Amino acid sequence: MAITLLFVVLFVLLFAGVPVAFALLSAAFVAALSLGLPPVVVAQQVAAGASGPTLVAIPLFIFAGELMLRGGISDRLIGLAAGLVGHLRGGLAQINVLSSLFFGGVSGSALADVSAVGGTMIPQMVKRGFAREFAVNVSISAALVALLVPPSHNLILYSASVGGSVSIIDLFAAGVLPALLMTVAIMVVNRIIAVRRGLPTEPFPGWRDVLRRLISALPGLLLVAIIFIGIRAGIFTAVESAAIAVAYALLVTMVIYRSMGWRRLLEVITAAARTSGLILFVIGAASAFGWLLAYLEVPRVTVELLQSMAGTRWEMLLILTVLLLVLGTFMDLGPMILICTPIFLPVARAFGVDPVHFGVILVLTGGIGLITPPVGSVLFVGTAIGGISVGQAVRAIWPFYIAAFAVVMIVVFVPQLSLWLPSVLR
């Protein structure tokens, strides 16, 4: 009864347009009261859920990403991508994808990626005669790459949702090859569409110019290397690396690029504070919701149910993937990670799936929901930038869905793709 109440209240309120965090919180309060629990446990879970030691990294990486974004790094990254792949079939579309990969390494967020890269690239693509739907669909699909590139906020969230027992740096390393695979898959789709439609290319600027652009963008690209080397060498922890990223971003934007003054810095920090507050509040509310799921023994029941349905690890992974794809279309990724991890990770572990591999599957599969209706936040932002309706975008997006689904299947059924790099870097 309480489980039904929990989900009915959540979905009714979401449909009524209540913000996700408040819908989760309402459902948690209603279920707690129906179970006769004191409502103070919900408030306690909100505070505890959003202040886990691992989660400290998220607002700090948001701050670092915001500094890099407004400090001129995104323009330099796009410039480098233009030099490298602008001359390929599809020109600006290919630049868009590679820029998303580079920018993902700075922001760690698909939403920030589509805002920064899509905000610049969609208008340029439209100006050069690309169809608006195509420009939007390339941008939002490419933004998925940021989910897997370090410093991915969602991989940090996954680590936090298992109490930090899965190493963040292993997760960061595990996401790299799937992110590259996704980049290549989207670029292949771009090429096929470009050839069919005869889309324009950009002139190759020459290797000297590419080198100049690389040097200009290098301080931004180095962020990922600093994080990796610093954590792996034991110089600082994953959480401390986020503070180092902020210090480094301040150094790059205020001293090296000289693109950030004190007034601008104040704007950046207030923007980062608001974004962090919104995200942390969703995390807190989802933690309260997830605590009630655990209290109601939903994870145990799910393990038993899935064990009775699946005979082998691959059958179980297939069932989980389908479930996550369906759930991803109805839930935002952050709450989904916090709610689904305690339910599905025990199942995956029972079948011998590595928790690092499962983390990559969860974030990638759930992430596809960000570009599908009815609740795809990246889809909404992309269509708003492109000035088209969600329906217009979705009618033309299927080649990108196919590519993303193919990548998901490869990531699910080839665990080495996720586990090889962490083992090499260990």
Added chain:
Amino acid sequence: MNAKGAASQAEQGGARPGNVALILAAVSLACLVITQLSQVLGRYLFNETPGWTETVSILLMNSAMMFGAAAGVRAGAHFGFTLGVDHLPATLAIGVRALREALVALLGAALSWLGLYLVLDTWPVKAAGAPLPQGLAYAPLFLGGALIALFALVRGVSILRGRSP
């Protein structure tokens, strides 16, 4: 004073606390950076990792969350899906939006009340690692919850007056 005047005053009243909420969230974030950096610097410069950083980080995280969330309510920036409401007839949509703000205000008030209870209940307990009362960690819940309730009420009033908040 008529209802219109009261509502207008309420809207103006929401502006200053809104800025205060955002400033508090920004200060919390800046302090969080300093706290984490001091952990690294303490370890390498003074050969000693400070013990207070984790407790203070939790307080700052809660502050960034609650004040940032309150600023988000004021700006209408919380993420939600409005497709269902967008297709309703105008009058009904206004009613649903006003009810939505009322619910947010109720939840903010509940968090504030329960946060105050937690502050008072845990105040005598000393926090681990820092000379601070444990109850301080829940103070942002109390204050931020109150601001969420205030801003949601202001937005609700604006919606009922036919203004886009």
